[in-house]
Amino acid sequence: MSDKQKKRYYWLKLKENFFEEDTIEWLEEQTNGKEYCLIYLKLCLKSLKTDGILARNVGNMLIPYDAETLSKITNSTVDTIKVAMDIFKKIGLIQILDGGEIYINQLNELVGSETEYAKQKRLQRAKTDNVQTLSSGCLENVAQSIELEKELEIRDKSIDILSDSSDDVPTEPPIYKKVIDYLNLKAKTSYRYQTKATQQKIKARLAEGFSEQDFYTVVDKKTQEWLDDADMQKFLRPETLFGTKFESYLNQLNSKPRQQGSYQRQSIREETMPESVTNPTPEAKLSKEEQAALDAQIAAWEASKK
Incomplete structure (x- = not known):
């Protein structure tokens, strides 16, 4: 299958009673409510390929959209965006993830997608149905074509990662x-x-x-x-x-815990200390005359060194 045939198209699926649902109906009743609904649908379209997450992928980081960026995407004023996002959060249309990314809660229910190959086969089958009545042999061929189409779509990595549609083969356990x-x-x-x-x-x-x-x-x-x-x-x-x-x-490199050394207690050799250490003889105290003579001797020695 060529790269062109692998290309995937996404679209937004709205139920016929979308605007009659309580949440959307209440939103439209608010001041500027119709503009808020339009903003919500634009955000849904913007997040089709990112599975409902509104954020820019910069290198290895997901950078959340700020109010200024959202205003450019939706062609609305920054003040209107701030009010709209606050309302969306309160009524459960969006939630703010821990990293600051905006996640549209119901997007998985509103997304449709198919590959270029699937689109070509669908149009081909529709053309065949309109031209001739299917015989039992034709039915068998179409069934085989459908099975081949499903097998090719299952192999499409984007289905395994980004799509929760019923065409996926579930992994047990997920x-x-x-x-x-x-x-x-x-x-x-x-x-x-x-x-x-x-x-x-x-x-x-x-x-x-x-x-x-x-x-x-x-x-x-x-x-x-x-x-x-x-x-x-x-x-x-x-x-x-x-x-x-x-x-x-x-x-990151594995941080190995420090190995605790094993030490064996060594026996301490005991020795008998000399009597002069255990019972030292008190130092004799100099008399005033002897101390004066010693001081004079030290002073004379210091003078000789100058």
């Missing part, structure tokens, strides 16, 4: 569960792999090209370093380990 179960085992924690924020962190790292084994390596290194440190234990959590510093953690 990578989220395996990674979080391993973290809980090593760090003696009890995190849930179903948490959306946790899954987004893992997805983001997979999208950057890291492997499943890399997650286990990071967990091993950081539990070895932090598990016995009362101040650092609290950072043995998904949002820290699998966040923007993931690559740094992965490439």
Whole structure:
């Protein structure tokens, strides 16, 4: 399959009653509500290829969008963006992740995608259906074509990482569960792999090209370093380990604990001290005349040295 055929197209799927849902209906009723709805849809479109996360990928870092950047994307004023984002957060349309990235909660339900190859095959089948009545032989050929198409899409890496559609072949158990179960085992924690924020962190790292084994390596290194440190234990959590510093953690050298030396107590030899040490003779005290003579002798010696 050529690179052109592998190219993936994304679109936003809205239910016919989208604007009749309580949340969207309430949003439209607010002052500038229709503009807020338009802003929300523009943000959904902007995050289609990043699985609902609004952030710029700069090197190995995810840089959250600020109000000024969002105003340029949506062609709205900064003040309008600030009010809109506050409302979106309060009514549950978005959430702010630990790294400051904006995550659109319902985007997975609104995304559709297909490869160029799938698009060509769909149009080809539609054309065939319109021209002739399918015989049993044609039906068999179409079924085989559909199976081939699904097999090729399963091999598409972008499906494995970014798509949660029913066309995917599920992994049993999913990578989220395996990674979080391993973290809980090593760090003696009890995190849930179903948490959306946790899954987004893992997805983001997979999208950057890291492997499943890399997650286990990071967990091993950081539990070895932090598990016995009362101040650092609290950072043995998904949002820290699998966040923007993931690559740094992965490439850090293993910190080996210092080996404690084994020392054998040596016997101490006891000796009898001389009588002059244990019972020293008191020093004789000089008389005034003797002290004066000694002082004069020292003064004369010092004068001779000048």
